[in-house]
Amino acid sequence: MNKWLLGLLVLILAVQIYVGIIINYPPTPEQLTLSASLIPVWGTRILTLVTLLVGLRWWVTKTNKIWGKNIGWLSGILLVVSPLFFGWWYLYPVEAIKVCLLFVGWKFMAYSFKLKAIVLIVLVAGLSLVSTEERSSIFHKLSFADAKKEANIRFDREDKLNDGVYMPLMVRRLSNNKVYVWYKEIVGEIIPFFDLETLFFQEVTPTEQKSIVIFYWVEVFLFGFGIYVLTKEKWQKQRLVLFLMLLAFINYLLLAKPIYLKLELTLIPISLIMGLGLTRLIELKKQYWAAGMFLGMMIVFIGYGVITNYFDLALRPSYWLDNRPQVYDFVYKNISQMEEYMGYHIKVTSLVGNSTGYCQYYLHGCSSSLLKMNGFDLTKERVESKTIYAGFAGEFFGAKVNNEVPPDWQDQLSRMGLVLIESLNIRDSVAYRYGNKIIIAVSK
Amino acid sequence: MIKILKKNWFWMSFCLILIFNLGVRIYGLDKSPPSVNFDEAALGYNAYSIMKTGRDEYGNYLPLSLRSFNDYKPALYSYLSIPFVYLLGLNEISTRMVSALAGTASLIFLFLFLKEFVTRKKYLLFIFLTMSLQPWRLHFSRTAFESNLSMFLFSGGAWFLYSYLKIKDYKKMIWSVMFFVSAAYSYHSARLAAPLILGLVSIDPIRALYQKIRVKSKILVALIMFIILSVPIFLANSNLVLTRFKQENIFNRYYPYTPRELVTEGNPWLNWKNNPVYYFAALVAGHIMAYVSPINLGSRVFHFVKGSPQSIPSFSMLGWLESMILVAGLVVLIKNIKKEKNRFLVYWLVAGIAPAAVTWNWFHPLRSLNIFPALEVVVGIGMAGLLIWISKWKSKWLAGGVRFIWVVVTILSLIFVINNEYRYAVWENHGEYQPGGFKQGAGVLKNLQEDYDQVIIDSPHAQSYIFFLFYQSFPPEIVQQYASIRPKPGIEGNLNFDFYKFKFRKFDWPKDKELTRTLFWTSSEVKVDEIKNTPGADVIQFENAVKYIGASLIIKQ
Secondary structure, eight states, X not given: OHHHHHHHHHHHHHHHHHHHHHHOOOOOHHHHHHHTTTSOHHHHHHHHHHHHHHHHHHHHHHHHHHHOTTHHHHHHHHHHHSHHHHHHHHHOHHHHHHHHHHHHHHHTOOSSOHHHHHHHHHHHHHHHHHTSSSOOHHHHHHSHHHHHHHHHHHHHHHHTOSSOOOOOHXXXXXXXXXXXXXXXXXXXXXXXXXXXXXXXXXXXXXXXOOOOOOSOTTHHHHHHHHHHHHHTSOHHHHHHHHHXXXXXXXXXXXXXXXXXXXXGGGHHHHHHHHHHHXXXXXXXXXXXXXXXXXXXXXXXXXXXXXXXXXXXXXXXXXXXXXXHHHHHHHHHHHHHTOGGGTTOEEEEOOTTSOOHHXXXXXXXXXXXXXXXXXXXXXXXXXXXXXEEEEEEHHHHHOOOTTOOOOTTHHHHHHHTTOEEEEEEEOSSOSSTTSOSEEEEEEEO | OHHHHHHSHHHHHHHHHHHHXXXXXXXXXXXXXXXXXXXXXXXXXXXXXXXXXXBOTTOOBSOSEEOXXXXXXXXXXXXXXXXXXXXXXXXXXXXXXXXXXXXXHHHHHHHHHXXXXXXXXXXXXXXXXXXXXXXXXXXXXXXXOHHHHHHHHHHHHHXXXXXXXXXXXXXXXXXXXXXXXXXXXXXTHHHHHHHHHHHHHHHOHHHHTTSOOOOOHHHHHHHHHHHHHHHHHHHHHHHHHTHHHHHHBHHHHXXXXXXXXXXXXXXXXGOSSSOHXXXXXXXXXXXXXXXXXXXXXXXXXXXXXXXXXXXXXXXXXXXXXXXXXXXXXXXXXXXXXXXXXXXXXXXXXXXXXXXXXXXXXXXXXXXXXXXXXHHHHHHHHHHHXXXXXXXXXXXXXXXXXXXXXXXXXXXXHHHHHHHXXXXXXXXXXXXXXXXXOHHHHHHHHHHHHTTSSEEEEEOSSTTTHHHHHHHTTOOHHHHHTTGGGSOOTTOOSOOOOOBTXXXXXXXXXXXXXXXXXXXXXXXXXXXXXXXXXXXXXXXXXXXXXTSSEEEEEXXXX
16 A cells, blocks of 8 residues: 555656646745755755655654554645645745654654643744744734724724614723723634635635635545544544644744645644544445445545646646746846846836845846845836836836726836836736736836 | 522523523614614515505515515515514514514523533533624624524424434424424525425434434424425415525526636536536535634625625624634534434534525525524534533643633623624614615605605615605505506616605706705715705705714705
């Protein structure tokens, strides 16, 4: 059985690498930061993938040891088939390193695990906090300032009612006080952790949010069955799964990144629970026809989910993946090819973050005094001569509340004395109010 | 006296909680929500019309479904409202009373179910108190929702069905059928949910997974009885009764199910890479699981819910803590799935979700209201499990401290829920669900309109006529005469019709100021000075509950 599972694992990885080649997505800022923009992006990706696989090996062997049979293998396969796993090695090396370290910690975990548990909690919490410059929203809620403000707003609004239901002032104070509102804010940050839509149903995007698929929809039923199997295990084993969930929760609370990354560590315990479920189904299939049928359906639907989702990913990467790298990829690739404008000043947008890494990566050097990466606003500044402008439409024509780009933007560009070199429409509004169009234009 | 109190403390506490809940549901019913919405006005007015003439607003004699806005509302709610309309007149209180009483009465069945799962009495009372004032319970009990009535009746049907499983008394079965049939006559969802729960309990498919199938034939008999007693609903208006389903079903809205960018030419069903079957199954599965997703229950508000009468400001349906404890309850439920009472809960959930799952909305509180008592029982199981676990902690001080904080937070939450519903929600709804100043102005209009030749109504709402009928207690005999000119069944959009002196059209003051002996009602902004400067013209403006001008009444002599 192990050889078959290993073969399946290799096949899935081959599919992922193939899809990655087809997509040929630009590097993310963290990939450039880690590689110091010195090595090709595929070098970073392969290194990240190897790191993950090494960690995965420890996960598989340790899990097999704790739980027996092939649970480690099955949970490993379920982990790897997830498009989020692809996202880890393809785009998010920092997250991949975090996961690998978690696997390392898991390897050394035993039933009595208090000290190791604390180490892992500190590790996950620490990496989550340092992986971005922004702070997670939970920190803004910890202070009473917002709560006090909201309590006052609520009180104020209620006072404005014309003929409201009478409530004694004491009761209103018990309801609208900063302590309770603070509790409300904190709980409001916690509840989204329990989000079945983001975890299991992103294939049909019910909330129209941007997110990579974490689990295929059919896996929710396997997860439910896995929960049943888990409840029959000994407390020591249940405790391990709960601990992994706790780590996932800490990561969710402290990480200031998109929701699918905030929920990323749930991939591990949930795939373990599903692995438990699958193993039990394999045992039961000879005894109960329903188990065999359910197992067959899971294999078919998960298998089909893999095919359809990776095909979808290959066809519309912009739909699933973060569009921000596309901005700087477009800008700097074009600038690097604009040899006839050598010696011109260059002004690059800064609306989607610091582009120094991209500059290093595409131009092999950013030290030129001609290059300015802090954006521009041509509604306020004068158009300078012999300057290349690369930015969002709103930086040329003004930010619009509805994110619009003027229909006659090309004419406007000409009237400003600029010559259009290239433009690109991106799918997502990554710089809201500034439009989804990136323009590179030059004033001669 | 003290001995009596000590002996009966449990039932007295239960009664106290029930009475408190009744009070909280009835108090200030005319002020919060501050005015009726379309459907409330329709239910109330049709109750009034049937009371007066035996016919609904279209002149249909003792209808089983109210044609209303061509949506064929089940009529039971209106019939039950008649005594209150008779005693209290046609107003918010009489219209909402049935919902308030049904919401309170449903707590009895909730308590009975909780008693089956929670054995410690103090825990039971605490859990019951917490569940009795969940945001959805208070909100839906204070608005005239047929689905709230249906929820009460469905809970009753479920309780008697469950009781039958325990003690095999045929009278329980009959009660169960009567409650389920009544639920079907009160809201569309129950017409699918009730037979489904009967079918599932009879076949017990979960048990069939690990044991031989054993069909409970007597419950199948109950199912047949249900179908027979429900036939009149479908015979009364045959395919028109299915109008709502045709309007809202999942099959049309999402076709071709595969994301559009992935649809290739040719037959989509033969597309092996992105087959619609896969995506359709995902949609259905997602629609089902949405009702046990804690974020949907505790905080997420979908755009089609926000701003509608089913929206509860600051909440989704359950309390925030309770929506997370649901996870613990589900785990305990799954763990003990082989127990019949746990399987019963699962069947209740599946049956209640089904009518909502086949409609296009991902999460629709109204259509799924029948499952919420079951969800509360699951939360109760989780709460009981956690309380028992805390009581086993080594440190009694810590356990006591945690329990104390939990009780304090719960009490504050209940106060928050009540105040939120009474006062803050009024502000959030901008003083009324369908802004237009109808409550404040329709009565004034009534006093004036007899002296004028026509009343021109300029309202952005597609069925604003109903507010004038409601707030003026307009003679139904007059309205019924216009049945033949009203928009035909199947027509959506503007359902206003000209009746009596009322004409529904856009208001254009530069032209209309030439008219005489005319009243103009408009929700749009008016230039008061310009109107007052016109000879023979005057204007009265009506503020709504949040002090903005809801409507203006222009008098032109």
